[in-house]
Amino acid sequence: MKIVIVNNAKDVGERAASLVAQATKERPNLILGLATGKTMIPFYRGLIKLYRKKKVSFAEVKSFNLDEYIGLKSRDKGSLRYFMEKNFFSKVDFKKENVHFLDGRAKNKKRECENYERQIKKSRIGLQILGIGRNGHIGFNEPGSSFKSKTREVFLSESTRRKKIPRKALTMGISNIMNTKEIFLLASGREKAEIIHRVLHGMISEDVPASVLQKHRNVVFILDKKAARQLEEG
Ligand code: GLP
Numbered sequence: 332m333k334i335v336i337v338n339n340a341k342d343v344g345e346r347a348a349s350l351v352a353q354a355t356k357e358r359p360n361l362i363l364g365l366a367t368g369k370t371m372i373p374f375y376r377g378l379i380k381l382y383r384k385k386k387v388s389f390a391e392v393k394s395f396n397l398d399e400y401i402g403l404k405s406r407d408k409g410s411l412r413y414f415m416e417k418n419f420f421s422k423v424d425f426k427k428e429n430v431h432f433l434d435g436r437a438k439n440k441k442r443e444c445e446n447y448e449r450q451i452k453k454s455r456i457g458l459q460i461l462g463i464g465r466n467g468h469i470g471f472n473e474p475g476s477s478f479k480s481k482t483r484e485v486f487l488s489e490s491t492r493r494k495k496i497p498r499k500a501l502t503m504g505i506s507n508i509m510n511t512k513e514i515f516l517l518a519s520g521r522e523k524a525e526i527i528h529r530v531l532h533g534m535i536s537e538d539v540p541a542s543v544l545q546k547h548r549n550v551v552f553i554l555d556k557k558a559a560r561q562l563e564e565g
Contacts, residue, residue, distance in 0.1 A: 333551045336559045340519035343555050344373025347515050352387035354458055360391045364459035367411045370517050371462060375419040382423045389425040395451055397470040398502035399435040409496060433501040444482040444501060451507055459511035463518050466490050467526050467539040471502035474538045480504030505543055514547055519555040527554060528561035
C-alpha cells in the first residue's frame with residue numbers, strides 16, 4: 332500500500348484529480364469507479380478545473396458509481412445520482428451512456444443488483460475511487476459485511492444515517508471493490524484519523540471493512556495531515 336500525505340482536504344482532492352487525469356491520458360477509455368460524500372467534493376472540483384484547462388477529457392471514459400439510496404428518484408436532491416450530476420457529470424464531457432448507476436427505485440432490487448454485477452464483470456473497473464466512513468465502511472459496506480459480498484441491498488448503520496437519509500441502499504460489494512485493478516482511497520479531517528490508523532495498522536477483519544484493502548495489490552491512500560495524524564505513532 333502506498334500512502335500520500337498532503338496538507339489539507341482540498342489538496343487531497345486535487346492530488347487525486349491530477350492522478351486520475353494522468354491515468355485517463357495513458358488510458359483514454361479508462362473505467363472509473365466513483366464515490367460520493369463530502370471528501371469527494373474537492374476531488375470533483377479538481378477534475379472540473381483540469382477539464383476546463385483542457386488537461387483532461389472524459390469523452391471516452393466510463394464510470395460505475397458505488398452506491399445509491401433505496402427509494403429516491405434520480406432527480407431527488409438527496410440521491411447520490413443527483414450529487415454526481417450536480418458536482419461532476421453536468422460540468423464535464425462525460426457521455427450519458429457511459430455513466431452507470433444503481434437504480435434505487437428499481438422494483439426488483441435483486442435483479443437490478445445482478446444486472447450491475449454483470450456489467451462490472453464485463454467491463455472491469457480500472458481505477459476505483461473510495462472514501463471511508465468513520466466506522467470503516469467503503470461504499471455502503473458496513474462493518475460485518477462479508478469480504479465475499481457482491482452488489483446487493485443493505486441496511487445502513489445509525490452512524491452512517493445522517494439526518495433524513497433513507498434506511499436502505501444498494502451497494503457494490505467488497506468483492507467487487509477488491510476486483511478493481513487500482514484503488515485510490517481519499518480521507519481528510521481528524522474525524523477519520525482513528526479509522527485510518529486501524530485500517531492501515533490493525534488486523535484485517537470484517538468488522539473494519541476497509542481493512543481488506545491491506546490485501547489489494549495496488550492501493551494508494553491519499554490523506555491530509557489531520558487524517559494521517561495517528562500514523563506516525565505506528
Ligand atoms: C457515504 C458513502 C461512502 C463515503 C462515506 C464518507 O457513506 N457511501 O462512499 O466514503 O459516506 O463520506 P464523507 O466523505 O462525507 O465523510
